[in-house]
Amino acid sequence: MGGVSETHQMAPRPRRRRRPYRLAAALLVLLGLAGYYLVQNESTGGDGAPHCTVVAGGDAGGSYSMNLEQARYAATIAAVGTARKMPERAVTIAMATAMQESALRNLDHGDRDSLGLFQQRPSQGWGTPAQIMDPVYSAGIFYDRLKEDVPDYADLPLTVAAQKVQRSGFPDAYAKHEPDAALLAAAFTGRAPGALSCSGPLPQDTGDATRVKAELVKVFGSALAPKAGPPASRVAAQQAPADDSEVTLSVSGKDYQGPADQRRGWELANWTVAHAAELGVQRVSYGSKAWIAGKNKGRWIDKAPGKSGDGDPRNAGPDDVRIFVAPLNR
Template identity: 85%
Template structure:
């Protein structure tokens, strides 16, 4: 008889039995990432991570419009809005706002830094040792923007006729004077949006406010940035702009746009400046809706873009809509 060949049993390789567990773990990770994406996508109106975008042409019902664009995170948008608001409140020309915006973009990337070269601080990297103010003052964006404009107007009276990089350098005295020029196109885009010259060009997506906003805090911030003229006043306003909580539950702040109480034409540019400021500060102030000039911005909806929402018979019957006379800022939870 021939010899019977015996085939030895194969010993399972180490780890082969673990494959199902690894696959299950990987699947759980993928599911978790998918869940995160879905939540993130929903909370930002389907437009990715929270951010703001300014486009050269206003976003319409069918899309963003063409031309140049600039995207930034929510923190950067807040500071850009503050720089523009402080400038326009001081009645400086848009060119001055563009210079200030480009300077902050170069010095801090529109961030309120608590550090820098030597003792430099804040949006504009101003130095306490060089007489720009105390550290606490410089870390206040309203103060730092204001003192930048003070220096620009006092020290560079011909700034409007100078190249941006020359005007900025005369104020900042930077070691890299040519660096400001590269930011000019983006700075001009932001200045047009946040001073109200380009209505509806700003869109901000998510996240949805997690807590009920405080109308009193919104009013306080408006007063701090735009000046005492936005404070409620008895009788005819001594200033072109006034604000007051009007909703019974304290959920709304309404700002009357310049000229409406004097029979003068409505200043839509001023209105859009206030509306854009409110949108840029929506996440930190708990703002869930801004209505102005027959349009509305609603947190977490429409990919952060403005949509048509006219009041009256021509509208959809929503009592929160607004025309060109008032900017309406809503902070309480609303039916979305």
């Protein structure tokens, strides 16, 4: 009673055969993801997402990995320091400070009016917001304050030296970054040849050699600009390529002899590699080493003596860093 009689029961609804369509859609998604990761893997030389790694040499051990944005800022912090003739210890202090304050990111926000790599405050006399958001300016004023306000910084614990500049609410926090900061400083000041590797992505378009030169001069200073007489370091475009696809950095001169020459060369080469994706750089040659975008998992390769090996029409000399922005297969 009260139920539905057998004669009036509703016939069961036919099942909708959607499973094949769902399977096909899922398969398409999987194929798309596989294609994406294949391209990603190929563009980074088979080493996962684009990133840079610094590996310590000798018995020290240790490594530090970062994304491409962080690598660019780390390279710039070091370059601005050496352009001001600051020692490696100063670069380590600056690097650790930026690692703590912004995780090596150029932040457009922070506590109260803090901004940029070092979370500097316009209201505290660090500069205008636009100036502070310029990594070259913010690194430069950090070094200026370190040199002027903490003349004995080389003899102080890192956290004490950094705190005297930053006036942070967490003064002890800088110390934990010192080992990694020292590792980055050694690589980006050129003391640790070949320690830096940067994987992908492959530049999609031909880079602009004029822009590469302008960025190098902005970061490393006017010593890189061509001038009369034997300069300490100069930037000059090769005459041969009609498309202005090459930049040659000469690191020889009265200020750079022997080991200092090599250190300067690696500093310039590593800065360029860290900025390769941004500037459309395809390969960098220094001496018997070469870095090629998307190859060898972003690591430097050895070139056979007298052979180009990396697509370089001629090996870079011992005094030259050669940068190519044209596609490899042109």
